[in-house]
Each structure stands twice: as structure tokens, then as C-alpha cells.
Amino acid sequence: MTEVRLEIGYEEYEDGQTIIPLIEQLxxxxxxxxxxxxxxxxxWGGAYERTPVEFLPTLIDAAPKFPNLRRLxxxxxxxxxxxxxxxxxxxxGPLLSAYPQLESFTIKGSVDLxxxxxxxENLQELVIICGGLPASVLQAVYGGKLPNLRKxxxxxxxxxxxFDADLEDDILPFLNNNPxxxxxxxxxxxxxxxxxxxxxxxxxxxxxxLEELDLSEGTLSDKGAEALLNSEAVRKLKRLNLNYHxxxxxxxxxxxxxSQQTGLIVDTDEQQDLGEEWRYPxxxx
Numbered sequence: 001m002t003e004v005r006l007e008i009g010y011e012e013y014e015d016g017q018t019i020i021p022l023i024e025q026l027x028x029x030x031x032x033x034x035x036x037x038x039x040x041x042x043x044w045g046g047a048y049e050r051t052p053v054e055f056l057p058t059l060i061d062a063a064p065k066f067p068n069l070r071r072l073x074x075x076x077x078x079x080x081x082x083x084x085x086x087x088x089x090x091x092x093g094p095l096l097s098a099y100p101q102l103e104s105f106t107i108k109g110s111v112d113l114x115x116x117x118x119x120x121e122n123l124q125e126l127v128i129i130c131g132g133l134p135a136s137v138l139q140a141v142y143g144g145k146l147p148n149l150r151k152x153x154x155x156x157x158x159x160x161x162x163f164d165a166d167l168e169d170d171i172l173p174f175l176n177n178n179p180x181x182x183x184x185x186x187x188x189x190x191x192x193x194x195x196x197x198x199x200x201x202x203x204x205x206x207x208x209x210l211e212e213l214d215l216s217e218g219t220l221s222d223k224g225a226e227a228l229l230n231s232e233a234v235r236k237l238k239r240l241n242l243n244y245h246x247x248x249x250x251x252x253x254x255x256x257x258x259s260q261q262t263g264l265i266v267d268t269d270e271q272q273d274l275g276e277e278w279r280y281p282x283x284x285x
Contacts, residue, residue, distance in 0.1 A: 002035040007042025007077070019044045023058045027065045038071035047077060048086040051112060056090065060098040069099060075108035075129075082109075084283060085131035085161035089113035096120055110162050113137055118144030127153040127187075131284050132162030138170045142179060149180045153187035153214060158284055167193055167200075175204035187214030187241070190281040194245075198224030207233040216243040216267065217282035222251045229254055235262050244270040244282045 006022045019041070027033055044055060052059075052074060063069075074095070075087050087109025093116040096105055103124045107113065110130035118140050126149060128137065133156050141154070156171070157163045165171060171188060175197075178186075186206060188197050198215050207213065213234070215224075225247050228234050235258070242255075245268065255266045272279070 001037045001071075002032075003038035003040065003071075004032070004036055005040040005042055005076075008045045009043070010045075010081075013043075013045030017045070018054060020055050020058050023055060023062055027062045030065075033062075033065045034068065036066050037068050038073075039066070039069055040073045040076050042075075043077040043081040047075070047082040047088060047109070049088065051088045051090040052092070052095075053090045056092075056095055060095060063098040066099070067101070070102060071104040071106075072099065072102055073106040073108070076106075077108065083131075084109060084129065085111070085157075087111060087130075091116055093117045096123070110134060110137060110157075115140045115144070118146070120144075120146055122148055124148055125151040125153075127151075129155050129283070130157055130162065131155075132157035132159065133165065134162055135165035135170050138165050142170075142173055144179075146180055148182055150182050151185040151187075152180065152183060153185075153189070155189055155217070155283055156191035156193070156281075158192050158281060161284060163191075167196055171197060172200050172204075175201050175206050178206040178209070181209075184210055185212040185214070186210055187216075189214050189241075190217040190283045192219050192279075192281055194218030194220040194281070195224030199227040201234075202227040202231040203233055207231075207237065210237060212239040212241065213237055214241040216241040216245075218244070219279040219281060220245040220247065221279075222248050225251050225255075229258065235264055237264060239265045239267075241267045243267045244272065246272050246274055246279050248274060 006019055008017050008019055088111045089109045090112055091114035106127040108129040110133055123146050198220055252268050255268050259266050
């Protein structure tokens, strides 16, 4: 795999530089552009106020020059560069459409994010990392035409940073009426509703086709964990990710015993302080 990362630093941004010349330089290097299989767009400078709109046309026009591109990540920046909940995105649907050969698409940041259209024949992996996922994006993903999608990973986040979805209308449909026939890995994570999601997931129809369920990074407690533990459908999975949680030692012991009995791989690392009055998902400010 040949991966290239493009970004500009703070001083470059202050000097008025943009990421556009870096994309153009990559296009101009025929050997590198032809070999490119993975492209990571990091900090494009002032991501808290500037959107990818400025460089999106250049990246879309470059598509014919990147015939072997399979993985694309837009917004891969550290919190020192820009807090995740401040990263300003835009409608990335046209970008996805410009690369019909793409297999993996990762987005970080959800302010002003849209995915219209969300139609792709070859996409196998879609990951959205954020501090709060808007209902509009959840609805766009659920309504997307992604017949070959195998992995869907959504950071749901908290209301303070943009999450405004309804559990019944916007989240549970992924569990109860999954629209992706080839999906084998589903992540509904980083949520302050993690217990409610876990309880709904415990006997959800989607489990019949999954190999992995990811409910990590949220406020999962023994309440939600107990429902998962008692589910025969959960025991038939290959992997269950509950990393970063508020489960008790007693519950962790139950998971260890279940794992030994069934072979189910359960990640229960990063137990949080159960004495805390307030419980927070992992990826918040």
C-alpha cells in the first residue's frame, strides 16, 4: 500500500498557504499518483472555520490521476491541531462519487457535514469520527445506497457537540432493519445512550449477519451489559468491542467466563471510574 498524507501546519496557514498546491504537486508526480492507494487529508488550516469546500474541487478533478486509490481519510488531525468537535466539514457526497473505485472512506468532524448523494457500488468501509453526529447525517447514511458495505462505524457523541438524533427513529433502524446486505461489522459507539443501544442491540435482527458489534467508547454500564450477556445472538458473534466503559468488576468477570466458554472475543479494556457522578463518552471535549 502506498499512502500519502497531505496537511499544512499552523505557521503555513498563518502565512496564507493552503493544501491545494500539495494536491496539485501529487497530481503532477505521475509515478507517485499512479501508485497511490491511500490518501490522508490532515489539517487543511484553520479547520475550525475553513471547510474542505476550498480544496474539494481540486481533489475531485484529481480523481482520474489516482486510479488505484482505495482508501480516503478527510480530517485526520489531532486535538492540538483542532478539537474534533470544531472540525468544519461540508457536503462530501460529490467527493465520494468522484472515486468509484474507493473501498474505504473515513471522515473526522461533523460540523456542517453532509453526504449527498451517498451512492457507491464499491465502498466496503465507512467511518465517521466526531463528538456529536447530527440526525441528518445518520439519516443520510441509513438511506445510502451502499450494496457492498461491510463495515460501518459511527461515533454518535453527545448533544453538546452536535448529536440531535432520536434513538427510536435514527439509531435503532440500523439494528432492526439494516439496509446493508453485506454488513459484517457495525459500530454504534461513543454514545451517552450506550446502555439503551446495547439493550436494543442484544436481540436485534442485524446480529444474524454480523461478525463484530462495536459498542465501545460510550457510557455502557452493567445495565446494558447484562442484556448483551444474556443474548444468544451476541454469543454467536466473533467479536464484541466494549472498550471504554462503566461496567463493574463483577460484570467484567462474567465476560471473561463467557469468553472462555464460547470463544467470543470481548474487549473490555479501559474501565472508567464507577464512582464518578457524571459519565462521559470517550471522544468529547
